[in-house]
Amino acid sequence: MRKFLVVLDDSRECLNAMRFAAMRAAKTGGGVEILAVIPPEEFNHWIGVGDIMREEARERIHAHFEVFAKWMRDRQGVDPELVIREGEPISEILAQVREDGEIGVLVLGASPDKKGPGPLVTQLARAAGSLEIPITIVPGELSKERLEAIT
Numbered sequence: 001m002r003k004f005l006v007v008l009d010d011s012r013e014c015l016n017a018m019r020f021a022a023m024r025a026a027k028t029g030g031g032v033e034i035l036a037v038i039p040p041e042e043f044n045h046w047i048g049v050g051d052i053m054r055e056e057a058r059e060r061i062h063a064h065f066e067v068f069a070k071w072m073r074d075r076q077g078v079d080p081e082l083v084i085r086e087g088e089p090i091s092e093i094l095a096q097v098r099e100d101g102e103i104g105v106l107v108l109g110a111s112p113d114k115k116g117p118g119p120l121v122t123q124l125a126r127a128a129g130s131l132e133i134p135i136t137i138v139p140g141e142l143s144k145e146r147l148e149a150i151t
Contacts, residue, residue: 002028002030002031002102002103002104002105003025003030003031003032003033003100003102003103003104004021004022004024004025004030004031004032004033004103004104004105004106004107005021005033005034005035005093005096005097005100005103005105005106005107006018006021006032006033006034006035006107006108007034007035007036007037007089007093007108007120008034008035008036008061008064008065008068008082009036009037009089009120011109011111011118011140012109012111012140013109013110013111013112013118013138013139013140014109015109016109016138016139016140016142016147017107017108017109017138018032018034018068018071018072019144019147020107020136020138020147020151021105021107022071022072022075022076022078022080023076023147023148023151024105024107024151025076025078026076026077026078027151030104031078031079031080031081031102032072032078032080032081033080033081033082033083033096033100033102033103034065034068034069034080034081034082034083035083035084035085035092035093035096036061036064036065036082036083036084036085037084037085037086037087037088037089037092037093038054038057038058038061038084038085038086038087039086039087039088039089040086040087040088054086058084061082061084062082065080065082068080069082083096089120090120090123090124090127093106093120093124094124094127094131097131097132097133103133104133105133105134105135105136106124106131106133106134106135106136107135107136107138108120108121108124108135108136108137108138109121109137109138109139109140110137110138110139110140111140112139112140112141117137121137125137
């Protein structure tokens with residue numbers, strides 16, 4: 001089964017990437033894998049405090065994931081899977097793509113900010129030539145209706 005890999009983060013454009021991935025998966029018989037990356041700088045504290053912060057980050061990720069997962073199951077009939085990795089976001093995204101042979105498309109949301117599409121899109125676009133899968137970049141300002149029309 002071909003899976004659409006989407007990165008879960010706190011950006012506004014993440015929502016459109018999630019919607020796009022779920023709609024495409026539903027229409028093509030694919031799946032959705034949601035990747036959350038916990039950056040290492042969040043845990044540069046004493047060992048006990050770092051462990052507590054890591055667990056709190058995982059709890060936030062699970063809560064955030066459940067919101068998207070419920071919508072995907074209820075509205076699109078897609079049951080996403082969650083993967084949590086720790087490390088630098090770009091290297092962890094690339095590692096996940098390399099390690100999971102079922103991933104067929106990486107879906108990213110682009111920021112509508114005039115300064116650029118966002119750090120993930122900018123950095124992963126540079127790596128696009130070395131990936132074995134396509135990257136789909138979804139504009140963060142697309143309406144739900146427009147997303148439905150193009151998927």
